[in-house]
Structures are given as structure tokens and as C-alpha cells.
Amino acid sequence: xxxxxxxxxxxxxxxxxxxxxxxxxxxxxxxxxxxxxxxxxxxxxxxxxxxxxxxxxxxxxxxxxxxxxxxxxxxxxxxxxxxxxxxxxxxxxxxxxxxxxxxxxxxxxxxxxxxxxxxxxxxxxxxxxxxxxxxxxxxxxxxxxxxxxxxxxxxxxxxxxxxxxxxxxxxxxxxxxxxxxxxxxxxxxxxxxxxxxxxxxxxxxxxxxxxxxxxxxxxxxxxxxxxxxxxxxxxxxxxxxxxxxxxxxxxxxxxxxxxxxxxxxxxxxxxxxxxxxxxxxxxxxxxxxxxxxxxxxxxxxxxxxxxxxxxxxxxxxxxxxxxxxxxxxxxxxxxxxxxxxxxxxxxxxxxxxxxxxxxxxxxxxxxxxxxxxxxxxxxxxxxxxxxxxxxxxxxxxxxxx
Amino acid sequence: xxxxxxxxxxxxxxxxxxxxxxxxxxxxxxxxxxxxxxxxxxxxxxxxxxxxxxxxxxxxxxxxxxxxxxxxxxxxxxxxxxxxxxxxxxxxxxxxxxxxxxxxxxxxxxxxxxxxxxxxxxxxxxxxxxxxxxxxxxxxxxxxxxxxxxxxxxxxxxxxxxxxxxxxxxxxxxxxxxxxxxxxxxxxxxxxxxxxxxxxxxxxxxxxxxxxxxxxxxxxxxxxxxxxxxxxxxxxxxxxxxxxxxxxxxxxxxxxxxxxxxxxxxxxxxxxxxxxxxxxxxxxxxxxxxxxxxxxxxxxxxxxxxxxxxxxxxxxxxxxxxxxxxxxxxxxxxxxxxxxxxxxxxxxxxxxxxxxxxxxxxxxxxxxxxxxxxxxxxxxxxxxxxxxxxxxxxxxxxxxx
Numbered sequence: 001x002x003x004x005x006x007x008x009x010x011x012x013x014x015x016x017x018x019x020x021x022x023x024x025x026x027x028x029x030x031x032x033x034x035x036x037x038x039x040x041x042x043x044x045x046x047x048x049x050x051x052x053x054x055x056x057x058x059x060x061x062x063x064x065x066x067x068x069x070x071x072x073x074x075x076x077x078x079x080x081x082x083x084x085x086x087x088x089x090x091x092x093x094x095x096x097x098x099x100x101x102x103x104x105x106x107x108x109x110x111x112x113x114x115x116x117x118x119x120x121x122x123x124x125x126x127x128x129x130x131x132x133x134x135x136x137x138x139x140x141x142x143x144x145x146x147x148x149x150x151x152x153x154x155x156x157x158x159x160x161x162x163x164x165x166x167x168x169x170x171x172x173x174x175x176x177x178x179x180x181x182x183x184x185x186x187x188x189x190x191x192x193x194x195x196x197x198x199x200x201x202x203x204x205x206x207x208x209x210x211x212x213x214x215x216x217x218x219x220x221x222x223x224x225x226x227x228x229x230x231x232x233x234x235x236x237x238x239x240x241x242x243x244x245x246x247x248x249x250x251x252x253x254x255x256x257x258x259x260x261x262x263x264x265x266x267x268x269x270x271x272x273x274x275x276x277x278x279x280x281x282x283x284x285x286x287x288x289x290x291x292x293x294x295x296x297x298x299x300x301x302x303x304x305x306x307x308x309x310x311x312x313x314x315x316x317x318x319x320x321x322x323x324x325x326x327x328x329x330x331x332x333x334x335x336x337x338x339x340x341x342x343x344x345x346x347x348x349x350x351x352x353x354x355x356x357x358x359x360x361x362x363x364x365x366x367x368x369x370x371x372x373x374x375x376x377x378x379x380x381x382x383x384x385x386x387x388x389x390x391x392x393x394x395x396x397x398x399x400x401x
Numbered sequence: 402x403x404x405x406x407x408x409x410x411x412x413x414x415x416x417x418x419x420x421x422x423x424x425x426x427x428x429x430x431x432x433x434x435x436x437x438x439x440x441x442x443x444x445x446x447x448x449x450x451x452x453x454x455x456x457x458x459x460x461x462x463x464x465x466x467x468x469x470x471x472x473x474x475x476x477x478x479x480x481x482x483x484x485x486x487x488x489x490x491x492x493x494x495x496x497x498x499x500x501x502x503x504x505x506x507x508x509x510x511x512x513x514x515x516x517x518x519x520x521x522x523x524x525x526x527x528x529x530x531x532x533x534x535x536x537x538x539x540x541x542x543x544x545x546x547x548x549x550x551x552x553x554x555x556x557x558x559x560x561x562x563x564x565x566x567x568x569x570x571x572x573x574x575x576x577x578x579x580x581x582x583x584x585x586x587x588x589x590x591x592x593x594x595x596x597x598x599x600x601x602x603x604x605x606x607x608x609x610x611x612x613x614x615x616x617x618x619x620x621x622x623x624x625x626x627x628x629x630x631x632x633x634x635x636x637x638x639x640x641x642x643x644x645x646x647x648x649x650x651x652x653x654x655x656x657x658x659x660x661x662x663x664x665x666x667x668x669x670x671x672x673x674x675x676x677x678x679x680x681x682x683x684x685x686x687x688x689x690x691x692x693x694x695x696x697x698x699x700x701x702x703x704x705x706x707x708x709x710x711x712x713x714x715x716x717x718x719x720x721x722x723x724x725x726x727x728x729x730x731x732x733x734x735x736x737x738x739x740x741x742x743x744x745x746x747x748x749x750x751x752x753x754x755x756x757x758x759x760x761x762x763x764x765x766x767x768x769x770x771x772x773x774x775x776x777x778x779x780x781x782x783x784x785x786x787x788x789x790x791x792x793x794x795x796x797x798x799x800x801x802x
Contacts, residue, residue: 015439016433017430020426021421021426025418027418028416041416041443045440074592074612076612108754113594113597286686289782293749
């Protein structure tokens with residue numbers, strides 16, 4: 001039997017629906033991957049009695065609980081107080097935490113408001129979880145049957161703290177036999193098209209097949225029991241991968257270097273010591289923004305006037321001319337250029353499609369792809385950034401082979 | 402006292418994190434707007450005992466509960482069975498529901514699988530909720546203190562059923578008096594600094610003060626009882642707004658045009674018929690990306706080489722020269738330029754700060770602001786985009802006054 005785990009989210013913004021609780025789903029995925037059985041998610045607002053009641057319930061029901069939110073400096077942040085009241089523990093001042101909070105402000109040349117002192121108060125017996133990502137440290141403690149970890153509700157801070165502190169504590173406290181999850185990551189192909197392609201691959205009964213479509217990639221997931229023979233696992237992943245062809249940009253879970261599309265492109269650009277300049281239209285800066293801080297991206301340019309309403313057939317000539325000019329002015333080895341067919345109205349209208357055209361100028365030649373995308377303007381924008389990056393990825397992986 | 406309402410989501414896909422539970426947030430928003438106090442969200446998997454226990458808990462705790470999921474035809478869809486078991490009600494066959502389910506298949510020229518018959522079984526005493534959008538009808542019933550409504554988990558079906566059937570039933574069953582929410586939106590000031598600034602404003606007891614810090618704005622929220630005198634409400638919002646000064650970029654809930662920072666800038670740029678070109682460094686395309694499809698943004702340029710490691714004191718001269726050049730080449734009326742002090746290492750290191758410098762060149766002159774930002778690189782990137790946009794917003798609002 002796997003140990004059970006619950007997720008507890010605190011905050012009026014969650015319970016009143018102003019915030020979609022993405023933390024709960026993210027934490028559940030992590031917990032399931034580690035070998036927990038997640039039994040319940042609960043969200044309550046910033047009301048002391050509700051918090052106390054819920055903490056007590058969970059302490060007799062679950063083996064483990066991850067709690068998000070309520071660690072801020074303001075009067076509606078009640079977690080430490082609620083834990084103290086629920087389990088009859090006095091709050092104690094933690095000098096190290098206080099120093100960390102002060103340092104956060106000093107670093108930003110700001111004076112620490114007195115209200116932040118509260119964030120250094122923890123229930124007696126709690127273990128501090130340092131937070132290098134924000135002002136609120138977390139804490140963990142055992143209460144009844146349940147080991148609780150309390151972390152901030154800000155998703156980025158929560159994720160960092162989970163990865164850097166909580167994961168290791170969970171692994172050492174619980175006896176976990178996680179299933180093995182292998183994820184094939186693709187871009188430029190939909191979930192149903194993937195299903196169609198792999199229909200003929202036989203999936204043995206103990207293996208669970210699943211799909212997840214996100215804005216930046218579609219994931220095909222194979223979940224293997226922890227004692228599944230490794231050779232059989234590799235063979236099955238290989239069969240699925242073959243059917244998906246070069247739409248697969250990374251495979252996570254087999255010890256290969258995974259990550260998202262940007263991470264894959266970054267590794268390949270770095271390895272090949274290439275540099276790049278980008279001309280953006282439909283992605284309007286988003287391609288460059290996704291590559292934040294990567295040293296091989298020398299320049300990016302968006303110009304509204306570059307948007308063409310011509311036919312896709314005319315685009316390659318125009319694109320090459322702009323790319324050559326951009327190479328000369330930027331000093332980059334390669335230029336990635338993106339144009340599209342379709343007017344501004346089609347771009348804005350979620351019910352109309354535009355045809356994206358991407359070109360990549362390298363020392364060897366000029367490579368291109370086209371693709372029709374539809375949906376709201378920000379979906380088109382994101383797809384445009386991804387498809388341009390994917391042209392670069394395909395070219396780099398092909399060279400590597 | 403408002404009646405209390407809970408949201409209950411059923412499904413392994415929710416509790417294991419494969420699906421983010423957007424239904425809970427959507428339903429909560431609807432319920433709060435109608436005048437309910439939402440007290441709890443709970444999600445559990447498809448396990449009969451868990452469902453039964455949770456239904457019983459809620460029936461003594463809340464006045465109302467909206468439940469999603471578990472109404473499908475497969476063996477893991479257990480809602481009706483769980484309700485029957487929890488409240489000791491036999492399941493009864495509903496001939497009208499059965500006919501509706503059959504019609505769904507006939508209409509699509511498909512044969513109805515026998516498993517779908519199950520969807521026409523409801524606990525004795527339940528009222529059917531017709532579903533013209535899918536195969537699963539919902540149902541409602543009173544159990545203990547609580548009035549329950551059960552609807553499918555598919556978001557589109559759930560939303561239709563709520564709007565078309567449940568909303569009217571709630572309005573007739575409960576005496577509802579919705580509160581009034583006013584939100585002051587700020588950028589460039591932290592949550593604790595806001596609290597510090599408004600400390601001297603007296604908030605009358607029936608008004609609830611709350612805060613919410615997101616990546617793009619900090620919200621200061623004032624929740625007024627439905628019968629709060631309008632003049633007093635306006636006066637209180639005015640006092641808070643005064644303390645926050647020009648960090649407030651919008652006020653939602655008083656009938657003024659609200660929205661996010663980009664929406665505010667867009668309205669002002671449009672009204673003034675200005676056009677803009679942007680030079681980005683730390684935001685690396687994100688400023689342009691946030692303004693996707695807005696016609697007044699003519700050009701955006703990111704160049705790695707523009708990043709300066711000089712002192713902030715040197716930046717204005719460099720910035721003005723670049724801005725003038727950009728204005729000439731882009732044809733835009735105004736140029737927004739962003740530089741920063743601090744090397745690449747400081748930019749990448751979450752424990753180091755960089756000093757952002759923004760300049761705005763208009764026909765009247767050159768305006769500027771500087772600000773220190775710290776944190777992970779993508780936080781710095783986002784803050785850089787926001788602070789540059791905010792310089793533009795302040796200038797536009799100032800001109801407007």
C-alpha cells in the first residue's frame with residue numbers, strides 16, 4: 001500500500017474562485033510520481049476556525065499533507081497560528097528565518113515592514129524550510145498520523161521549495177516504490193493524431209497509457225510498474241517513439257536529457273556553438289522572451305510592417321532577403337525568420353486560421369516549414385514561437401545524427 | 402449571513418493532478434457573485450467510501466453544494482450510487498432521462514452502449530437536471546442541511562447546466578444578497594508596502610480588506626456588504642487610492658474601465674492616437690509579447706549587445722541616443738527604451754539584483770524611471786516588461802489629467 005497524501009490549499013482567492021488552484025494539480029503529479037496515493041484536495045479560505053478544523057481532520061486521515069498559502073506577512077495569513085491552535089503548540093520566534101527575511105529586503109534596498117516579523121514565527125517543534133525565492137519560509141511537522149509541509153502559495157516559490165527541500169524529506173521519511181513514468185514530448189501534432197498514429201502499438205496490461213496536452217507541448221505518457229523489466233520498457237518506448245517520428249523533441253524518464261523545447265534547443269545550440277538572430281511577426285517577441293538569458297540569441301526584432309498579406313508562395317523569397325540582411329547587421333551565424341499569410345483580422349479572430357511560414361538561414365542553406373494555426377490570438381502567438389523554435393530544433397537534431 | 406456553499410469535484414484525473422480543476426474556480430466565482438459564501442473546495446478520486454464519507458460531511462456542514470463529475474457511463478462513475486448509499490436512498494430508473502440519453506445517440510447515428518442505461522438511475526427523491534449538451538443528465542436533492550446539485554465534470558456541459566438550470570434553482574431556494582467587491586490594482590509596489598501605506602486608513606468593521614499578489618499586479622481588495630452606503634464606499638476607496646498614489650493603475654468594481662496594465666495602456670494609447678517603438682534588454686521580447694496584436698506597437702527590438710554594464714548615471718545619455726535613432730528608423734511617435742545596470746551574471750543569479758532603467762522619448766521630452774529588481778531571471782524579465790509599460794502608463798495618465 002502506498003502512503004496517502006492530501007493537498008490543502010489556503011486562501012480566499014482560491015475558495016472564491018479568483019485563482020485557479022494549479023498548485024494542487026502540480027503537487028499531486030509530483031506526489032504520484034514519487035509513489036504516493038493522493039486521496040484528497042481541499043481548499044478553504046482565510047478563516048481560523050475552518051483552518052483549525054481541517055488540519056485536525058487531515059492529521060487523523062492521511063499519512064502526509066502538503067499545504068500551500070497563508071504564510072505571508074498580512075493579517076489574513078493565518079497558517080502558523082492555525083497549526084498552533086489545532087495541535088496545541090505555542091508559536092516560537094526563529095532568529096535564522098528572521099535574518100533571511102531581513103536579507104530579502106536588504107538585497108532589494110528596501111526597508112523591512114514590521115509586519116514581516118510574523119513570518120519568522122513557527123509552531124514549536126516545526127522544522128524550517130528555507131525559501132531563497134521569496135520572503136516567506138515554509139515549515140514542516142508531524143501531527144498525529146500525518147507529516148505536514150507548509151509552503152507559500154506563490155506557484156514559483158512553492159515549486160522551488162518542493163523540488164529543493166520537500167522532495168528529499170519525503171523520500172527519506174516514507175518508503176516509496178514509485179511507478180516509472182516515461183514521457184514522450186512532441187510539438188506540432190495534436191492528441192488525437194498521436195492516438196491514431198500509435199493505435200497499432202500493443203500496450204501490455206500493467207502499463208498505463210495517458211496523454212496530456214499543454215500550451216507548449218503534447219505529452220504521451222507511459223506509466224510502468226516499478227518492477228517492470230527494463231528491456232521491455234525500452235522496447236515499448238522505442239515502438240511508440242518510432243510511430244511519432246521527428247515530432248518527438250525529448251523523452252523524459254529514461255535517463256536522457258529531457259526538458260522543454262527551449263531547453264532542448266539550448267543544449268543543441270550550445271553544443272554546436274551557433275549564434276542566432278530572430279525576425280518575429282506572429283509571435284511578437286515571445287520567441288525571444290522564451291529564450292531569456294540564453295547567450296546564443298544575439299538579437300530579436302519584431303516589426304509590424306513586416307507582416308505580409310501575400311500568398312505563402314511569395315514568402316520564401318521575401319523571407320530570404322530579410323534573413324540575409326539580418327545576418328549581416330546582427331553578426332549572428334544563423335537567422336530564424338517567421339512570416340505569416342493572413343490579414344490582421346484573421347490573426348485576431350479565434351475562428352480564422354493563419355498560415356505560418358518559418359525560415360532558417362544557416363551557412364549551409366535555407367530551411368523552411370509552414371503550418372496553419374487557428375484559435376485565439378495568444379494561442380496563435382504561442383504556436384508561432386514554438387513552431388519557429390521547432391524548425392531550429394529539427395535542423396539541429398538532424399545535423400547531430 | 403450569506404448561505405454557505407461548497408464545491409465538490411469527483412475524479413481520479415483531478416486528484417492525481419492530470420487535470421487542473423478549473424470547474425471549482427468557475428463555479429465559486431458564480432456562487433460568490435450570486436451572494437453565497439464559498440467555504441470549501443474538495444476533490445476526491447473515484448472511490449465509493451471516500452465519496453460517501455464526503456457527502457455525509459458536507460450534508461451537515463454547508464447550506465449548498467455543487468458537485469462535478471462521476472455521472473458518466475463507466476464503472477468508475479459512482480456519484481448516484483454514492484449519494485444513494487450516503488443518504489440511504491434507493492436508485493430509481495428515470496424513463497425521461499433514459500429517452501434523452503437514447504436520443505443523444507440516435508441524433509448522432511450511433512448505437513447506445515448498454516452501459517449508458519446507468520445514467521438514467523437517480524436516488525429516490527432527486528430532481529433531474531436535463532442536459533442538452535451531452536449524455537449525462539444531472540440531478541439535485543436536499544440531504545440534511547444541504548441542497549446538492551450534481552452535474553457532469555466536462556467544463557462546457559457543466560457551465561451550460563449551471564447557467565440554464567442551477568442558477569435559477571439557487572436564486573429561488575436561497576435568499577441572496579451579493580457583496581460588492583472593489584479592487585485597486587497596482588504595479589511596482591509590494592504587498593507589505595501597501596499595507597504600510599494604508600495603515601492609517603480606518604476600515605469600518607463590515608468592510609473586508611484583502612490583498613492578492615500576482616506576477617503582473619498586486620491587488621488591494623475591499624469587500625462591501627450589499628447595503629453599504631454608496632457615498633461611504635466611494636469615499637473609502639478614494640482614501641485608500643490616495644495613499645497608494647500613482648502606483649494604482651486601475652480600479653475594478655466601481656463601474657470604471659478596469660483590466661490589467663496592458664489593457665489600461667492600450668486604452669490610453671488608442672485614445673491619444675500615439676504609436677510606439679520599443680528597445681528591450683532585460684525583458685527580452687516579453688514587453689512586445691504582452692502587447693500581442695495591439696496596433697500602436699510598431700516595432701520592438703532586443704539586442705544582447707545593448708546591455709550595458711555601466712553605471713546608472715551613464716544610462717540616460719546612452720538611452721536617449723538609442724531612442725532617437727529608433728524613432729527615426731521606426732517611424733513611431735514615441736520610443737520606450739529599457740536598459741539595466743548589472744552584468745549577465747547578476748541578471749542570471751536569483752540572489753543578485755539589477756537596476757533597471759527605463760526611458761520614454763515623446764514629442765515633449767524624455768521621461769525616465771529606475772528601479773532595483775531581484776529574483777530568478779524570469780521574474781526580473783517580467784518585472785522589466787511591467788515597469789517599462791508602467792512608465793508609459795504614468796506618462797499617459799498624467800497627460801490625461
